[in-house]
Amino acid sequence: MVLFLWIFVLSLTGFVAKSNGSEVIGVSEGSDVILPCSIKESVVQQLFDWRKDGEKMKEVFMYNAGLHYNNGLRDQDDQFRGRVSHFPDQMKFGNASIRINNTKITDSGDYTCDFPHINGGMTFNISLFVDPVFKDRSGEISGSVPKPSVTIFDVTDSGVQLKCEVQGAFPKPELRWKDSDGNILDAEEAEISERDGRYHITLQTTVTSTTTTSFQCVVQQKDLNHETASTITVSEKLFVSSCSKVTTEGVLIGIGLGVLPTAFAALLLAFKFIRISWIRGTKKNKEDEPEPMKSLRSDNSNI
Structure with missing residues (x-):
């Protein structure tokens, strides 16, 4: 009976493995999965409680001596x-x-599958991984993340x-740009958003004229040992346009920087010439002025 159960589990889930003493089960999104939990005695009159760990524990399924979430017990999580x-x-087989x-x-x-009243409490741990399956245009499965x-x-x-x-990737992948x-x-810092358990990621980079015009965005999911990528070819004309724009602006700036000192020097010279002319004009005006008449008082003093 146990052998039949495990064969049934394998047929539903896709894979079953062990990790740190816990069962790890993987299943494709939309299919059904069995989470195994059993002991060596009947559980008909026992209490067992299934919960999911997260930001707060979620009640998955509770059974208590015949009562359970599908026939009267409450507080099961809406999910x-x-x-x-x-x-x-x-x-009856546990x-x-x-x-x-x-x-x-x-x-x-x-x-967690918890038996709080057996042997002072028994708990079994199971990790579930639900894998979204993406298909390309031909209908072939392309992995756990769509091509970028x-x-x-x-x-x-x-x-x-x-x-x-x-x-819509899951689990969260890593993105990076490469040349040929x-x-x-x-690259800039990636923009990441999460919705309904899936990740939407954008990564930007700026490329300049190099020995290659072909660039590749690589998406990697290390936990699944899965990688996919897309390549883009940039026309050399775009690099020429970008460089030309920069060069033109650089020339204009260079011309401006070269002209400004010359113009400033000419302005100083003109100012100096105007000042000298003003001083000379002032001096000449003073020389042309008639001498003032001696006072009568001075003349009478000699009589």
Whole structure:
């Protein structure tokens, strides 16, 4: 019976593995998955509680001596309501496993199966990974992240700006720009947003005239050992236009810097000439003025 259960689990999930003593289960988005939990005695009259770890614990499924979330118990989290069931005919063999239907990205995470009243408390840990499956135009599965979209965003004085976008990736990937020689290029800080458990990421870089006009945006998910990329070729004319613009502006600035000192020197010389002319004119006017008449008082003093 246990062998049958594990074969059934493998057929539903895609893979089952061990990590640090915990079960790790992977399943494609939209399929069903069984989270295994069992002990060596009947659980028909026992209490077991399934919860999902996160910012706060979420109630997934609780069974208490015949009562459970599907027949009267309350407080099940809205995320799992109507999608979780157990195996009543297997409970006498100690099977407390649950089945989650129509898995979603947000179902990914760490789960605990807890028996609080057995042997002072027993807890089993299971990690679930729900993998979104993307398909290319031919309908073939292309991995856990769609191929990135690469475009020319703008042409500026600094060079040609390239933009790489990834929509709806999970888990969160890393993006980087490379040239055709495999060199990693400097890029701006990535813009990252998250919605419904999926990541939307944009990464921009500015390229200048180099030995290559081919550039590649690489998207990597290290946890899955998965990588995909898209390549864009930049016309040499864009580099020429950018460089020409910079060169023209540089020439104008250079001319301005060369003309300004000459103009300033000429202005000083003109000012000096005007000042000398003014001084000479003032002196000449003084020389042409008639001498003042001696006072009568001075003349009478000699009589």
